[in-house]
Amino acid sequence: MAILQRAAAVTALAAAGLLVLSGCAQSSTSSETAADSSAAPTASAALPSPFDGDPVTVALVRQSGAGDFFEAWGAGAAAQAEFANIDLQVTDARNDNAKQASDLEQAIAAKPDAIIVDHGQTDTIQPLITKAVDAGIPVIVYDLALTDTEGVITTSQSDASMAEGVLKQLVADVGQGAKVGYVSATGFAPLDRRAEVWDKVVADNDLDVVFSTGKVSESTATDNIPLVDAALKQNPDVKAIFAPYDEITKGAVQAVIQNNLQSSVKVYGIDISNADLEVITADGSPWVATSATDPAAVGAGVVRALALSLAGQLDETDVQFPAITITQDFLAENEVTNVKELRDAEPSLALDDVVVADWLPAVSE
Numbered sequence: 047m048a049i050l051q052r053a054a055a056v057t058a059l060a061a062a063g064l065l066v067l068s069g070c071a072q073s074s075t076s077s078e079t080a081a082d083s084s085a086a087p088t089a090s091a092a093l094p095s096p097f098d099g100d101p102v103t104v105a106l107v108r109q110s111g112a113g114d115f116f117e118a119w120g121a122g123a124a125a126q127a128e129f130a131n132i133d134l135q136v137t138d139a140r141n142d143n144a145k146q147a148s149d150l151e152q153a154i155a156a157k158p159d160a161i162i163v164d165h166g167q168t169d170t171i172q173p174l175i176t177k178a179v180d181a182g183i184p185v186i187v188y189d190l191a192l193t194d195t196e197g198v199i200t201t202s203q204s205d206a207s208m209a210e211g212v213l214k215q216l217v218a219d220v221g222q223g224a225k226v227g228y229v230s231a232t233g234f235a236p237l238d239r240r241a242e243v244w245d246k247v248v249a250d251n252d253l254d255v256v257f258s259t260g261k262v263s264e265s266t267a268t269d270n271i272p273l274v275d276a277a278l279k280q281n282p283d284v285k286a287i288f289a290p291y292d293e294i295t296k297g298a299v300q301a302v303i304q305n306n307l308q309s310s311v312k313v314y315g316i317d318i319s320n321a322d323l324e325v326i327t328a329d330g331s332p333w334v335a336t337s338a339t340d341p342a343a344v345g346a347g348v349v350r351a352l353a354l355s356l357a358g359q360l361d362e363t364d365v366q367f368p369a370i371t372i373t374q375d376f377l378a379e380n381e382v383t384n385v386k387e388l389r390d391a392e393p394s395l396a397l398d399d400v401v402v403a404d405w406l407p408a409v410s411e
């Protein structure tokens with residue numbers, strides 16, 4: 047729908063003699079992800095160079111994990127790419143670091159017009175980023191910690207403010223000095239950034255951290271259940287758990303419920319999806335607050351940042367996508383049960399004023 051709308055707008059301008067149409071992908075049919083006509087944007091200007099000719103080839107080298115976040119992010123990136131006449135060539139290593147390195151090697155060898163790297167481990171990916179930059183290929187990364195950002199555009203959600211928002215709620219709910227648990231993993235850029243905020247909030251509020259556990263895997267939600275279950279059996283008097291990645295949050299929630307502790311233990315997460323909203327809004331759910339972006343809007347935003355940069359229109363080298371903190375009460379008051387309704391209740395989630403141009407409005411799924 048988004049693609050058709052751009053075509054219609056551009057055609058109207060061309061008919062008025064205002065611009066010359068080029069043979070671009072935006073004249074193709076709608077992508078399967080562009081299902082919501084209410085979210086369809088219109089461009090008020092023609093695509094600039096290098097998007098006004100043959101499709102611009104971009105390799106998207108992903109290291110995605112389990113869960114809806116990554117799926118929605120990819121759908122948003124694909125929809126925005128199609129809108130901008132980008133031929134997005136996607137690989138996904140799915141927790142296999144060696145495969146992601148090999149995918150990136152192959153992408154560099156193919157000499158695309160640009161490369162996007164989504165997640166990954168610093169030690170395996172940094173040398174290849176340097177190789178791509180040295181080869182003159184524009185590179186943009188999302189949620190990847192680099193030791194050398196020279197020539198690279200970095201992007202992320204505003205992880206620090208996400209953690210601050212939901213932890214402010216935690217402290218307001220359970221008070222200073224409360225017994226709390228932490229469920230996360232190290233070595234993942236967004237989780238490490240959220241951990242820094244957690245450490246500060248714990249220190250500033252004398253929180254008593256009675257357990258720290260957690261892992262990221264191909265089955266993150268399932269694999270965290272026994273870890274949190276064991277921690278809760280040792281510490282049934284804990285008052286709150288911070289689990290800052292929705293797959294981990296869901297595992298923590300399940301462990302709380304199977305220990306019948308949902309009336310005394312509150313869970314605070316990060317991220318949102320239809321599946322997460324089902325869990326949060328279930329009767330008596332312990333998941334009481336989460337900080338989140340719309341992952342589809344973020345995937346689209348990363349593609350826009352790259353496109354603006356290739357067009358010479360991006361001023362910054364680091365782009366952070368703002369998030370909001372969502373409480374169970376807010377969802378109930380606004381009768382929100384899915385992401386579409388959440389977008390309607392919180393239009394800022396569309397990120398339609400972040401890295402946009404007259405020729406490049408935000409496209410959402």
Ligand code: SR1
Nearest residue numbers: 189234236262291292317
């Ligand atoms: C393993 S890292 C998981 C996080 O990355 C994404 O950016 C999501 O916010 C998720 O929490």
